[in-house]
Amino acid sequence: AQTVTQSQPEMSVQEAETVTLSCTYDTSENNYYLFWYKQPPSRQMILVIRQEAYKQQNATENRFSVNFQKAAKSFSLKISDSQLGDTAMYFCAFISLPTQGGSEKLVFGKGTKLTVNP
Amino acid sequence: NAGVTQTPKFQVLKTGQSMTLQCAQDMNHNSMYWYRQDPGMGLRLIYYSASEGTTDKGEVPNGYNVSRLNKREFSLRLESAAPSQTSVYFCASSLDRANYGYTFGSGTRLTVV
Numbered sequence: 001a002q003t004v005t006q007s008q009p010e011m012s013v014q015e016a017e018t019v020t021l022s023c024t025y026d027t028s029e030n031n032y033y034l035f036w037y038k039q040p041p042s043r044q045m046i047l048v049i050r051q052e053a054y055k056q057q058n059a060t061e062n063r064f065s066v067n068f069q070k071a072a073k074s075f076s077l078k079i080s081d082s083q084l085g086d087t088a089m090y091f092c093a094f095i096s097l098p099t100q101g102g103s104e105k106l107v108f109g110k111g112t113k114l115t116v117n118p
Numbered sequence: 119n120a121g122v123t124q125t126p127k128f129q130v131l132k133t134g135q136s137m138t139l140q141c142a143q144d145m146n147h148n149s150m151y152w153y154r155q156d157p158g159m160g161l162r163l164i165y166y167s168a169s170e171g172t173t174d175k176g177e178v179p180n181g182y183n184v185s186r187l188n189k190r191e192f193s194l195r196l197e198s199a200a201p202s203q204t205s206v207y208f209c210a211s212s213l214d215r216a217n218y219g220y221t222f223g224s225g226t227r228l229t230v231v
Contacts, residue, residue, distance in 0.1 A: 009158070033217045045208065045222035052217070091160060097217060105151070105176065106210075106220055110160040 002027045004094050006109035013082045014117050020067075021077045021112045023092030030054075032096040034068065034075045035106075039089040048090070051075065082116045089113050120144050124209050124223035131199045131230045139194040139226050141209030149212045150192035151176075151220065152184060154205040161208065167192055199230045 003026045013019035025034070036048040051059045051068050058066050063080045079086055092109040122143045131137055143150065148169045153161040153176075163176030167186040181203060183195045192211075196203060206227050210220035 004160075033219070035219050037219075043206065043225045043227075045210075045220075047219050050219060093219070095217070095219070105163055105166060108153075108160040108162075110158060 002029075002094060002096060002107050004092050004107050004109035006092050006112050008112045009110070010113045010115070012115040012117055013079075015082055015084060017082055018078060018080045019082055019114065021079075021090050021092075021114065023075045023077070023109055025073050025075065025092070025094045027073070027094065027096055029096035032094060034066075035093040035095075036064070036066070036075075036077045037091045037093060037108075038086075039091065039111075040085075040087070045091075049077065079114075084116050084118060087114060087116045122209055122211055122221050122223035124207075124226050126226060127224065128227050129229070131196075131228065133199060133201060133230060135199050136195065136197050137199065137228075138196075139207055139209070139228075140191070141193065141223060142191045143209075143211040143221070144190065145211060145221065146189070147211035147213055147221070148189070150186065151210045151212075152182075152192070152194045153208045153210065154178065155208060155225070156205050164194065164207075196228075199228075201230045204228060204230045 005024045032053045034051045038046045038048045049061045065078045067076045089111045091111045095106045125140045151166040152164040165184040167173045170189045185193045209223040212220045
């Protein structure tokens with residue numbers, strides 16, 4: 001079974017500082033994608049960043065970047081210049097595209113609650 | 119562009135009551151999903167529909183039924199609600215190859231008393 005583990009239930013950071021959220025995953029597939037979703041208090045699930053497993057280059061989106069270590073099955077999210085609006089739950093998620101058919105389903109970690117302090 | 123629309127946003131049920139959560143998407147996506155979110159548990163898949171006319175069980179299907187009414191709509195039914203079904207429910211949709219992730223609705227907070 002494919003699993004996603006987020007080992008930090010809660011984290012906090014001062015405004016303008018940098019924080020890194022951890023995520024590890026387990027799969028035997030070679031073709032897969034990794035995501036970070038943000039869930040602010042509004043409850044909406046917002047896609048933050050996406051990484052394709054076959055790309056060695058780490059994905060970046062403005063202040064958000066990832067450190068993708070395929071051999072270690074690690075996918076951490078770095079938030080630079082943290083802002084108050086970054087306060088949210090962050091979920092790491094994984095989807096594989098099986099070569100032998102079957103359905104593709106997004107598997108989520110349990111989340112990390114990030115608080116940005118003024 | 120509305121994306122994924124869920125109704126209702128909030129609901130309180132008594133134990134044993136039934137209800138249907140509605141979900142519709144206007145992005146011409148083939149695949150649709152229902153997840154539940156519980157504190158400390160992340161999002162867990164209840165049921166999904168890879169295409170119109172097909173549905174399959176996810177990780178936690180017990181106590182739920184689904185209907186893929188057409189390509190746009192995917193409903194989730196609780197036949198006899200239990201307090202353990204108190205949760206936030208999310209509907210999502212995706213292209214056939216979900217390598218760009220899912221688009222989520224805004225969720226339904228359901229409380230069963």
